[in-house]
Amino acid sequence: MGETVELSYKIIADSNAEAGLYKLLLSLGYEDSVTGTPKTIITKAGLYVGGGTDFDVAFSETSSGTTSFTIANIGSNPSFSVSVIIPQQEGWKVSGSNSMIIGNLNTGDYTVASFSLESSQTGVIGGFNGIINRTTNSQKIPAQSGNTQNSLRIQIAYTNTMGEREVLEKEVAINTQSMINGTVTAGTGTNFAGRVRGTNQNNFFSGYEWYITLLAVLAVVSLLYRKYKKEKLLNPNFKFEDVFRMKTIFKKRSKSR
Numbered sequence: 001m002g003e004t005v006e007l008s009y010k011i012i013a014d015s016n017a018e019a020g021l022y023k024l025l026l027s028l029g030y031e032d033s034v035t036g037t038p039k040t041i042i043t044k045a046g047l048y049v050g051g052g053t054d055f056d057v058a059f060s061e062t063s064s065g066t067t068s069f070t071i072a073n074i075g076s077n078p079s080f081s082v083s084v085i086i087p088q089q090e091g092w093k094v095s096g097s098n099s100m101i102i103g104n105l106n107t108g109d110y111t112v113a114s115f116s117l118e119s120s121q122t123g124v125i126g127g128f129n130g131i132i133n134r135t136t137n138s139q140k141i142p143a144q145s146g147n148t149q150n151s152l153r154i155q156i157a158y159t160n161t162m163g164e165r166e167v168l169e170k171e172v173a174i175n176t177q178s179m180i181n182g183t184v185t186a187g188t189g190t191n192f193a194g195r196v197r198g199t200n201q202n203n204f205f206s207g208y209e210w211y212i213t214l215l216a217v218l219a220v221v222s223l224l225y226r227k228y229k230k231e232k233l234l235n236p237n238f239k240f241e242d243v244f245r246m247k248t249i250f251k252k253r254s255k256s257r
Helices: 129-136 176-183 190-234 240-256
Strands: 020-031 038-049 055-063 066-073 079-085 092-095 099-105 110-119 149-159 165-175
Touching: 055 149, 055 165, 066 079, 066 099, 099 110
Parallel strands: none
Antiparallel strands: 020 038, 055 066, 066 110, 079 099, 079 149, 092 110, 149 165
């Protein structure tokens, strides 16, 4: 009476079993010490089937100032409320939010997370680095040439099947040459600077064309009104519409002289 003993068993769950709490039937057989009669007790124990959760993160593409990453659940369990975070680190800068919620990912599922990512290891390429950054409004262009690989740390925060919040950190290799190709598509060489400046000028006039037109109209009206006031002082019968016939008036005056 009052004594205990610990028993250990190796239990393997089915490979297709979903994560969760399962009932495990236990049978205890013993012999009654008083009557000598064999007896059996059937009971249940809770067995949790879990498993590891892991993610694969890969650089996808850079387009229109946005760098995309593919996030895949390669673990044996689903993950819930998954968030992708780019922590502060040397060599990289995120414009805007550095985290993105991508929702739930079952085993084998994948999705894409995008960020406005800049490489702080920048330099001047052909003297046009500043022009390119202002006109494309996208990544600064790394000074290195060729297929330079830069590493970026990305954190994956998720809720596991036991309701616990966990964070995994992955290191992703990014080809900076791909970022250049994805960002600068207008052209290269000396003529490219002219095209960039031309694009910048076109964008300026397209954004302010209505203001320029309005100012031109106001200038013309102001000039005509000044002429009207001047002629009105000389001739009280002068009307505003006579301003548009000023050439005829000037010709008559020259003939009279």
